[in-house]
Amino acid sequence: MPKSYIKRILDARIYDVATETPLQQMRQLSHRFNNRILLKREDLQPVFSFKIRGAYNKLLQLPPEQRARGVIAASAGNHAQGLALGAAQLGVRATIVMPKTTPLIKVNAVRMRGAEVVLHGDTFDEAAARARQLVEARGLVFVHPYDDPDVIAGQGTVAMEMLRQHPGELKAVFIPVGGGGLAAGMAAFIKYVRPETRVYGVEPEDAACLKAALAGGKRVRLPQVGLFADGVAVAEIGEETFRVLSETLDGVITVSTDEICAAIKDIFEDTRSIAEPAGAVGLAGLKKFTGQNGCRNAALATVCSGANLNFDRLRYISERTEIGEKREVVLAVRIPERPGSYLRFCRDLGDRAITEFNYRYASDEEAHIFVGLQVSADDDRQRLIGKLEVGGYGVTDLTDNEMAKLHIRHLVGGRVPGLRDEVVYRFEFPERPGALRTFLEHLAGRWNITLFHYRNHGAAYGRVLVGLQVAPAARSALLEVLQQLQFPFWDETENPAYACFLAN
Structure with missing residues (x-):
């Protein structure tokens, strides 16, 4: 039973090397959400992590x-x-x-x-x-990183400190989940000491192994996981952690990459510290819960679980924060290819700030524009799209389209007249010498490469978009080759962003 962890947590003698970290109120975010939002600063540990x-x-x-x-x-x-x-x-x-x-x-x-x-x-x-x-x-x-009772008990001391530092009512606690060690230790302690406090695990949408396990009633192994929040990119929840969490959690919240980036910015604005993506997952879940449930005037707590971030990744994170805050919309807009169309389009946008505008001539009839626009909230985004559609524009919302945000915005206007049988795949290549050679050796010259776009994001993997000329009858063979490669990949041939800006 989870209560068996209470004595283990109370007896954990970790303070020879670990420190009791502060539970800090996020004043700006608390004001924005009309709640008292508390952040347990585990990024201040000697190794910048719990x-x-x-x-x-x-x-x-x-x-x-x-x-x-x-x-x-x-x-x-x-x-x-x-x-x-x-x-x-x-x-x-x-x-x-x-x-x-x-x-x-x-x-x-x-x-x-x-x-x-x-x-x-x-x-x-x-x-x-x-x-x-x-x-x-x-x-x-x-020494297992999470699936060990002594490791779980050590992580549970975060909750012991949190409840001592905030003796008043605590409505809910939001804990990042990878393998589940931190969540299991904290949830076991909180539910024993303050059973009225709700406890939520938070996972990235593309690495939600706990959500899948709870839905199925048993541990499952995800076929692949997204690597952006690498500290919680785990394909299968731990055996012992799953046993504990099954009995102690009130729910699981999943968050997108953009929502994590927005939470990193929130932590910076309130603390002037930069969390790693996994370190901001809990706060992203707290914000999502508050927005969906209309929670007001309550004490809500989460953990900034780490700050081991490569500086090079900040460029990518900053690109995604406005979308994560629902303050930017990314659209593909079709306008007539004739003089005056741009002017009319800009007038129809009104006084909105344009964050990005990409266009290149494609045909005599119609122009496709990749445009980023500032909005105040998600409902404002919907009003804008509705206004443009009423004005006669063809609009495709790409705000949540990963391929569009990673690659297409840098490739607008790349159509090739006469190109046939093109398929497009998005990959995550390991960021090491030889990865591209390995990819090409697997293809063995069997198919013509029609597109290759790579961007470095300062992570252990590279985001790559590849176009290949493959006859329909050979596509099953291509799929077998790509599966043997063992690089995570997604078929993007039917992606609307590709159709708008690259496909013939």
């Missing part, structure tokens, strides 16, 4: 003979740094297996804390498999 709590607590619980053997973990981020720091504090030898795609800033951070780093594979699963091999080969003790 992970130090669980890792160190696990080390403390190991018998001396196991500590003497040394410990090992597979991690590309915060768990690696937490375990490395905790092991250094106790004089325990630590080995961390990290994917080769891990950004150098994280690799160096682990090495600086005295751990041995083994770089292996392109994905977490490949790194984890190597770590298991080293357990057998070297006799090391494996």
Whole structure:
């Protein structure tokens, strides 16, 4: 039962390395939403993440003979740094297996804390498999990042501090979920001490393994997960964490990439700190809950769970914040290809600020415009679209179209007369030398490449859009090749953004 965790959490002696972080009121956001919004600042830990709590607590619980053997973990981020720091504090030898795609800033951070780093594979699963091999080969003790009772108990100390720091009524707490260690520890403690407080897990829409497990009544493995919020990009919820969360959560909220980006901006504006995407997931869920439920004059809390962010990613995040706040709409608009059409269109827009405007001649009859416009809220977006449609314009709303925002806005006007049998796929390539060569070797020259667009986002993966000339009869063979490649991919051939700006 989850209540068995209460003594474990109360007995966790983690403060040799971890700190009691503040529970800070977000004054600007509280005013905006007419609630008291509280942020638990786990980004202020020595490793800029809550992970130090669980890792160190696990080390403390190991018998001396196991500590003497040394410990090992597979991690590309915060768990690696937490375990490395905790092991250094106790004089325990630590080995961390990290994917080769891990950004150098994280690799160096682990090495600086005295751990041995083994770089292996392109994905977490490949790194984890190597770590298991080293357990057998070297006799090391494996420290799981979330699916371990001692790790869960260590993370549960976040809730213990939160409830002590806010002794008054607390309507709801929103906790980011990846493998579920933080959520399980916090939910077990909160529901035992204050059962009236509602507890919600928050996941990215493209990595919602807990939501899928709760819907099916058992753990399921997602076929692929989005990597933007890499700290919570987990394909399958933990076994022990699922058992606890099944009994303690009041619900799961999923959030989009744009909503996460908007939450990163909110945290910056209130604290002048920059959260990593996973660190802002909980706040994105809190905002979504408040907007959907009309909650007012209540105390709501969440966790800024980490701040290990590559600086290069800020450019991409800033691009997406206005859409995440429902303050920008992205549209494909069809207007007549004749003199005066642009002027009429701009007049019909009124005094709205234009954030983006892309056009290139395509035919004698009709022009397609990729346009970004400022709006005040989601209902204002709908009014704008309705006004344009009444004015005789053909309008396609691309605000939630990932391909349009990642690629099409940079490719408008790229039509090729006479091109036939083109299919378009969107990929996430591992950000390492040789990824493109691997892709081309799998194709083996069987199909002509008609389009290739890549943008670096400062992450462990690259966003790539590829066009291929493939006859209908050969498309099943192409699909088999792409599945063998094991890069996440999406078929975008029927995407309306492609139809508007690239397809013939």
